[in-house]
Amino acid sequence: MNAPSALVIGAGIVGLSIARALAVRGHRVTVLERFDRAVGASVRNFGMIWPIGVPNGAAYERALRSRAIWRELIEDARLWHDPCGxxxxxxxxxxxxxxxxxxxxxxxxxxxxxxxxxxxxxxxxxxxxxxxxxxxxxxDEMIVDPREALRTIPAYLHERHGVEFHWRMPVTAVETGRVWSGTRRFDADQVFVCSGPEFEQLYPQLYAAAPxxxxxxxxxxxxxxxxxxxxxxxxxxxxxxxxxxxxxxxxxxxxxxxxxxxxxxxxxxxxxxxxxxxxxxxxxxxxxxxxxxxxxxxxxxxxxxxxxxxxxxxxxxxxxxxxxxxxxxxxxxxTDGSSEFVAEAAPGVTIVNAVGGGGLGMTLSFGLAEEIVDGRYGEMRRAA
Missing domain, CATH: 3.30.9.10 (D-Amino Acid Oxidase, subunit A, domain 2)
Structure with a gap:
């Protein structure tokens, strides 16, 4: 039986987190990124893994799980880090x-x-x-270099888990089971849209209705x-x-x-x-x-x-x-105090966006991705 396939749109920290969570669970993963490399908010931050910024409960557990995943990546991909607190x-x-x-x-x-x-x-x-x-x-707090990490993790995911990356591949249309970049079509069982505010271009009505x-x-x-x-x-x-x-x-x-x-x-x-x-x-x-x-x-x-x-x-x-x-x-x-925006845009198409609210994407994305891929997100959200 063929492994399930997934397409991830966006190679920022949210997209990489979803791609990793899928890949380590046996999915065949393809990531489409509109630029030659990640150049958005994911490389324009402090590089802080910042559990102290989130409240106790489900958010703190998510932050600690994300931190543990960061430690695995740091060791396996040999990323610089400073567990300085x-x-x-x-x-x-x-x-x-x-x-x-x-x-x-x-x-x-x-x-x-x-x-x-x-x-x-x-x-x-x-x-x-x-x-x-x-x-x-x-x-709890740890520093990574976001520019180094976002440059290194894609190569690591490709070499270790077979994740395929297509750079300079802007996505122009999405529907259940398929994605287009101009006239080029990609097929997959699941699609995850992790492209930051650019998802407004794909789903303007959904974006306009969201807080x-x-x-x-x-x-x-x-x-x-x-x-x-x-x-x-x-x-x-x-x-x-x-x-x-x-x-x-x-x-x-x-x-x-x-x-x-x-x-x-x-x-x-x-x-x-x-x-x-x-x-x-x-x-x-x-x-x-x-x-x-x-x-x-x-x-x-x-x-x-x-x-x-x-x-x-x-x-x-x-x-x-x-x-x-x-x-x-x-x-x-x-604007409603939520810590992330997760929505099903169509059957098999999931939008993951606005992670962290206060700029805590580096802190929460890896943990959130596992909850979504494992089907535990709704349960965790209710617990929060």
């Missing part, structure tokens, strides 16, 4: 209060611990010492730091405490948000919260801002990047702060 910094009492609440709520469920000022400074040489109350350290918008974020990369300087962990300023659902579930962030809106109203309006992650070459990715609309200007705002850099200077000092790259990414965002 994350440091969440407090420079005011209300920030420390949120960190204390988070640690108390999660100490039995997550590998988190509070660090006093001296312990935090010992963890990272980048920290600004003036005014530092302390930090929360969490061990979807687009998020534009601006990010930067700083120079490779001299003399082997390492951050020691992914660093997060206080604004991240009111951004991620994981903190909102465990702590009362309303007083902190009110203070931020009064003190940093311009940053809140621009959706800015500031994090820093370092790759294997010593370069540091920082960001980001968040703007929501169906159509975004293609121009980056220098003033937004300047605000990110100014806030970074509140908690981190780097030997070489030169900006060597700037960019923006655009990804689909659900």
């Amino acid at each position: 994350s440091l969440h910094l407090a420079y005011a009492q209300d920030e420390w209060d949120v960190l204390e609440q988070y640690e108390q709520a999660n100490r039995a469920m997550r590998p988190c611990s509070l660090l006093d000022r001296d312990a935090a400074l010992a963890r990272s040489p980048a920290l600004v010492s003036e005014g530092l109350h302390g930090a929360l350290f969490n061990q 979807l918008t687009r998020c534009k974020l601006q990010m930067m990369r700083l120079a490779s730091q001299p003399d082997g300087f390492r951050l020691g962990a992914a660093l997060c300023g206080g604004l991240s405490l009111v951004h991620y659902a994981g903190f909102q579930q465990a702590a009362d962030v309303a007083p902190l948000r009110a203070r931020y809106e009064a003190q940093f109203g311009d940053l809140i309006e621009l959706g800015i919260h500031v994090m820093a992650a370092q790759n294997g070459r010593g370069e540091i990715t920082i960001g980001d801002s968040h703007a929501y609309a169906h159509t975004h200007d293609p121009f980056d705002e220098h003033a937004i990047n300047a605000k990110v850099l100014d806030y970074l200077a509140r908690f981190a000092r780097l030997p070489d702060p030169r900006v060597i790259q700037t960019w923006h990414g655009i990804y689909p965002k659900l």
